[in-house]
Structures are given as structure tokens and as C-alpha cells.
Amino acid sequence: MSQFIESIKIEDQELFLLEYHQKRVDQTFTHFGKEGSIDLEKIFKKLEHDEDGLYKFKIIYDLDKRVRTQMIPYAIPEILDFQLVENNSFDYSFKFEDRKELEKMKMKSRAGEIIIVKNNHITDTSFSNLLFLKGKDWYTPKTYLLNGVQRQYLLKKKKIKEADITLQNIKEYSHFQLINAMNDFDDMFIYSIDKINNLPEKSIYKN
Structure with missing residues (x-):
């Protein structure tokens, strides 16, 4: 089964653009004919992430609502060309x-x-x-x-x-x-x- 991913910016324990991420997840479930969705904010709260700084919060999920998460410290990449x-x-x-x-x-x-x-x-x-x-x-x-x-x-x-x-x-x-x-x-x-x-x-x- 296909897996999908959302990468959410977390800075000082705050979620950014959550409304847009949740809308995209909901649209994915709807497009593939699946009822319901997953709740990104609830998934984040369960992690009890209490670290300040900039993090990438990765949620990997499938249409059966199986979810894996990763919280990764983030730095903007430097690209030469x-x-x-x-x-x-x-x-x-x-x-x-x-x-x-x-x-x-x-x-x-x-x-x-x-x-x-x-x-x-x-x-x-x-x-x-x-x-x-x-x-x-x-x-x-x-x-x-x-x-x-x-x-x-x-x-x-x-x-x-x-x-x-x-x-x-x-x-x-x-x-x-x-x-x-x-x-x-x-x-x-x-x-x-x-x-x-x-x-x-x-x-x-x-x-």
C-alpha cells in the first residue's frame, strides 16, 4: 500500500501551518476513497515534545491510518548550484x-x-x-x-x-x-x- 508523508515545521514546540498540512492529509484520504483521516495535532501531542529549537516533524502514514513519526533537528541546507x-x-x-x-x-x-x-x-x-x-x-x-x-x-x-x-x-x-x-x-x-x-x-x- 502507498505511504504518504507530511513534514511539519516545529519551532520552540509550536506547529506551523498545521491547518494546511491537515487539509492535505484529509484530501489524500478523500481522493483515494477512504473515510476519515488522521489528526496531526493529536499525533504531535502524544509525543510530548518539549524541546526548544527548530525541528522537522515527519509523519509517515498509509490509508489504513497506520502512522510512524520522526522528530529531526533541522538546519536550512546550503546549496551551491x-x-x-x-x-x-x-x-x-x-x-x-x-x-x-x-x-x-x-x-x-x-x-x-x-x-x-x-x-x-x-x-x-x-x-x-x-x-x-x-x-x-x-x-x-x-x-x-x-x-x-x-x-x-x-x-x-x-x-x-x-x-x-x-x-x-x-x-x-x-x-x-x-x-x-x-x-x-x-x-x-x-x-x-x-x-x-x-x-x-x-x-x-x-x-
Whole structure:
């Protein structure tokens, strides 16, 4: 049976974006025709986690409501470079625990992290959604693989906008940053677009 995963930010014993995580879990059960769900807050409270600091709270579950948990101290990863990787068939619309295809793409690349391209459109990295800077505004690709909780939250708060970001127009953006449940919007922690080591030449692609 398929297993799914939620990774929740815990800082000083506080759960972040819990409403968004719970909604995604509930939608997963509904999509696969299962009644009920699991209660993430109850699972957290049973752990009696009383440590301050930043943690990743991982909940691995299946549709029979079997649950495993991990509480892992967290530090934001430092990534030196990125590579565009094309995969037109990859689907990650639900947060499956199985990441073999993602790891395979990463292993074939020649960079610290990959940016997955699907039908000429920019999607996500192997572990996060993306934001791109144009002028003073931040944009996230409409063509995400997984509609992450941080992405949903920032769109709702109108801190970011959606855009069609493609191989043809990616050079119109000057910088980018990675967001997920653990990595908040932070315009001090950004990468120059030149950190992508295989940016396309415009002449290669037809509009």
C-alpha cells in the first residue's frame, strides 16, 4: 500500500501551518476513497515534545491510518548550484513517501540540486517549490508538481503571485528562492539565476 508523508515545521514546540498540512492529509484520504483521516495535532501531542529549537516533524502514514513519526533537528541546507532537468511524465500531485524517481533525477545531474522542467515549464526542485524575482515582485510557477503548504500560505497572504515560468522566459528573472514547510519566504536568503548551471540560450528554443 502507498505511504504518504507530511513534514511539519516545529519551532520552540509550536506547529506551523498545521491547518494546511491537515487539509492535505484529509484530501489524500478523500481522493483515494477512504473515510476519515488522521489528526496531526493529536499525533504531535502524544509525543510530548518539549524541546526548544527548530525541528522537522515527519509523519509517515498509509490509508489504513497506520502512522510512524520522526522528530529531526533541522538546519536550512546550503546549496551551491542547480541544474535544469527535463522530465515530461513525472507526477507528484500527492506527497508520496516514495521519492525514488526524484533521487534518480538528482543522481543523474551534475549539481547540488535539480529544478524539474515539464513540457518546457519550470516546476519545483526535488524538495521544494520555487519563487522567482522580477523587479520587486516574487512569482511562483503555475506549473508546480506539488502545491506545497508554504506556497498556498504565501499566495493567500498575497506575498507572491503566480506566473507561467518557462525555458523561454526564465532569464527575465534575476533571483530565486526555495520554499517548503520548513523554509519560509525570506528575501535575504536567495540565489542568483546564474546559480542554475545550464540556463538555456534563447536561440535554442522556439517561442
